[in-house]
Amino acid sequence: MSSVQVDHLTKSFGELLVLNDISFEVADGEFLCIVGPTGCGKTTFLNSMTGIYEINKGSIQINHEPVNLKKHSLAYIMQEYSTMSWLNVRENVSFGLQIKKLPKKEIEEKTDRALELVGLTQFAKYYPNQLSASMMQRVAIARAFAVEPDLLLMDEPYGQLDLELRFKLEDELLNLWRKMGTTVIFITHNIEEAVYLSERILVLTNKPTTIKENLINPLPYPRKVTDEAFIDLREKVTSLIKWW
Ligand SMILES: Nc1ncnc2c1ncn2[C@@H]1O[C@H](COP(=O)(O)OP(=O)(O)OP(=O)(O)O)[C@@H](O)[C@H]1O
Numbered sequence: 001m002s003s004v005q006v007d008h009l010t011k012s013f014g015e016l017l018v019l020n021d022i023s024f025e026v027a028d029g030e031f032l033c034i035v036g037p038t039g040c041g042k043t044t045f046l047n048s049m050t051g052i053y054e055i056n057k058g059s060i061q062i063n064h065e066p067v068n069l070k071k072h073s074l075a076y077i078m079q080e081y082s083t084m085s086w087l088n089v090r091e092n093v094s095f096g097l098q099i100k101k102l103p104k105k106e107i108e109e110k111t112d113r114a115l116e117l118v119g120l121t122q123f124a125k126y127y128p129n130q131l132s133a134s135m136m137q138r139v140a141i142a143r144a145f146a147v148e149p150d151l152l153l154m155d156e157p158y159g160q161l162d163l164e165l166r167f168k169l170e171d172e173l174l175n176l177w178r179k180m181g182t183t184v185i186f187i188t189h190n191i192e193e194a195v196y197l198s199e200r201i202l203v204l205t206n207k208p209t210t211i212k213e214n215l216i217n218p219l220p221y222p223r224k225v226t227d228e229a230f231i232d233l234r235e236k237v238t239s240l241i242k243w244w
C-alpha cells in the first residue's frame with residue numbers, strides 16, 4: 001500500500017523556476033489525475049519523485065518515508081518511450097517480474113496476460129526498433145501492469161493510442177486499480193479522460209507552477225461520458241484551464 005506526501009516541493013533548472021513550493025498528498029489507493037499547461041512541470045514532478053531529477057527544496061515521500069525504488073513497489077510509465085532496445089517485447093514486459101524473482105510459471109502467466117491486454121501477443125519476439133510508437137507505448141504499459149505495483153505513475157500514457165485502445169486501457173486501468181488497490185497518479189491533457197478516471201483532479205498553473213485547483217470528482221463508477229453530471233464536470237474543468 002502506498003500514500004504520497006509532497007511537501008513544499010520546489011524545483012528549478014538554473015534560473016528557470018518550474019515547481020514553486022507545491023504541497024499535496026495522495027491517499028493510499030487513491031486515483032489522482034494531474035492536468036496542467038504544457039511545460040508546467042508535470043513530467044518534472046514524476047522525474048523528481050523517482051529520483052531522476054534532484055529537487056531544490058521540500059520533499060516527496062511515500063508512506064512518510066523517502067522514496068526508495070528498491071523498497072517501494074512503484075511502476076513509472078514515462079512520457080517518452082522507455083522500452084529496452086536490447087530486449088524483445090516479451091522480455092521487456094516480463095522485466096519487472098524477473099527482478100522480483102517470481103516463480104517462472106507465474107512470470108509466464110502474468111507476461112502472457114499483460115501482452116494480451118495490450119494486443120501484443122503476436123509481437124512477443126519483436127524488438128523495439130521493429131515497433132511503431134503506439135506499440136512501444138503498449139510495451140511500457142504492459143510492463144507496468146504486469147508487476148501490479150502499489151503505486152502507478154503514468155505520464156500521458158494513452159496519448160499515442162487510437163481511441164478504441166485508449167478506451168479499453170482506461171477500463172483495464174480502472175480494473176487493476178479496483179482489484180489491486182493501487183494508488184495511481186495519472187497525468188493527462190485530456191480532460192474527458194481525467195473526469196472518466198479520477199477520484200480527484202489537480203489543476204496546475206503555468207510556470208512558476210502552483211496548484212490552481214484541487215477538485216474532487218464525486219461521480220460514481222462506472223462512468224458514462226454522455227451523462228449530464230459527467231458533462232457538467234468536464235465543462236467545469238475545461239473552464240478552469242481556459243485562462244492558461
Ligand atoms: N532536464 C531539464 N533541463 C532543463 N530544463 C528542463 C529539463 N526538464 C524539463 N525542463 C524544463 O522544465 C519545464 C517543465 O518541463 P516538463 O517536461 O516537466 O513539463 P510538462 O508539464 O511535462 O509538459 P508537457 O505537458 O508538454 O509534457 C519546461 O520549461 C522544460 O523546458
Ligand SMILES: [Mg+2]
Pocket residue numbers: 042043044079155
Ligand atoms: Mg510532460
